[in-house]
Amino acid sequence: MRRYLLLIIPFLLVTFCGLYIYIRPYYTPAKKLSGLSINTHHDDTIRIAYIGDSWAEKHQFFDCIIDSMVSSSIHKPVLVRISGVGGLTSKEIYNGIFRNESMRSVIEWGPDFCFVVAGINDTDRKKGRGYYKESMRLIIESLLDNKIIPIILEIPSYDILSSYKRKKIRHKLRYVVLTILARTKIDCIDEYRSELSDLLKDNHWESKIIVIHSNDWNPDGYRDRRGLYNEDLMHLNERGYMILDSCISRHIINNLDVQSK
Numbered sequence: 492m493r494r495y496l497l498l499i500i501p502f503l504l505v506t507f508c509g510l511y512i513y514i515r516p517y518y519t520p521a522k523k524l525s526g527l528s529i530n531t532h533h534d535d536t537i538r539i540a541y542i543g544d545s546w547a548e549k550h551q552f553f554d555c556i557i558d559s560m561v562s563s564s565i566h567k568p569v570l571v572r573i574s575g576v577g578g579l580t581s582k583e584i585y586n587g588i589f590r591n592e593s594m595r596s597v598i599e600w601g602p603d604f605c606f607v608v609a610g611i612n613d614t615d616r617k618k619g620r621g622y623y624k625e626s627m628r629l630i631i632e633s634l635l636d637n638k639i640i641p642i643i644l645e646i647p648s649y650d651i652l653s654s655y656k657r658k659k660i661r662h663k664l665r666y667v668v669l670t671i672l673a674r675t676k677i678d679c680i681d682e683y684r685s686e687l688s689d690l691l692k693d694n695h696w697e698s699k700i701i702v703i704h705s706n707d708w709n710p711d712g713y714r715d716r717r718g719l720y721n722e723d724l725m726h727l728n729e730r731g732y733m734i735l736d737s738c739i740s741r742h743i744i745n746n747l748d749v750q751s752k
Contacts (some may be wrong), residue, residue: 502678506533516617518673520625521582524589530601531694536568537561539743540597540639543608545646545726547575548718553729560740565747574595580618581609581626588633594599598639602700604746605639610646610687611725614680615654617669631700632692642701642739646683648712650724701742708738 503682539557541547547631555571560570572584574593576583584607587594598605607630615625627643634641655666655677666677684705691697709715713724719731727735 498564498586506513514707518706519582519624520622521585521629523629524586526589527595527633528599529639531701532601535749536570537565537743538602539569539571540575540600540601540602541571541575541607542588542594542597542605543575543641543644544579544612545575545577546584546608546644548577549726551577551730552730556733556736560737562742562748564740565684568617571674572602575608576611577624578612579609580612580616581623582618584609585626585630585633588630592730594727598634598637602639604642604740605634606642606643606703607634608647611649614646614683617666617673617675617679619673620679620686621638623683624690625673627687628690628694631694631696635699640699640701642703642742643687644703644735645687645705646680647709648680649678649720649726650713651678653724665709682688699701701746703735703742707742708735 526572539561541550541555541557551573555573558571574597576587576591576594579587584594588598589595609630610623611628612618613626620727631641631643656665670677673679687702691700691702705712708718713720715736717730719727719734721728
């Protein structure tokens with residue numbers, strides 16, 4: 492028995508160390524980058540950037556109403572530029588601000604506001620709450636350091652359980668392992684929302700950024716009877732973008748109104 496233990500224990504240790512070395516980079520958050528060159532504008536045009544994952548990418552197929560809504564309220568010209576890449580996590584979005592040509596150009600354009608949709612893929616892939624929190628901290632810091640007001644979309648509701656069910660068997664097994672290692676559950680969206688809330692409190696950012704909470708624009712999530720989502724119940728359709736754009740516009744208008752007083 493003792494001989495078996497002497498054989499099994501080293502095997503388990505080697506297996507555990509190998510698994511740790513293999514998995515650890517998966518949960519490593521973004522590291523601070525630098526090198527942006529922001530354009531400074533002196534006209535009265537309000538510039539709004541819109542960056543992120545597939546929610547930003549897919550918006551390019553639909554008309555954006557943010558510019559017209561804000562412009563009609565403040566009576567100034569408004570420009571919006573969108574850059575998104577489907578599948579990006581919060582870390583990859585942060586890296587994209589510096590390394591993705593399209594996303595970087597939108598930031599260096601010198602927007603007054605930057606709407607960021609990030610974290611959906613973090614929850615779907617079980618990247619870990621610490622991964623999300625640290626990556627979002629760096630995104631927000633990079634915008635604030637460059638005098639850009641961040642507009643952060645709280646991770647929206649989507650049918651995360653169906654996303655799991657659509658995966659192949661081997662992917663489901665990996666998914667379960669990642670869920671255990673991340674010390675979370677399959678439907679973990681609320682946990683990540685709490686991480687964002689804690690991040691803002693920890694850094695006293697509540698008055699410096701705009702947060703679009705899920706209840707602000709879509710209290711019923713993907714179950715909303717207005718039909719805001721595509722068939723996958725993970726992405727918005729044209730009506731969904733109109734509802735979200737309206738909410739973003741209201742927050743920007745309110746912020747500009749406060750600034751003018």
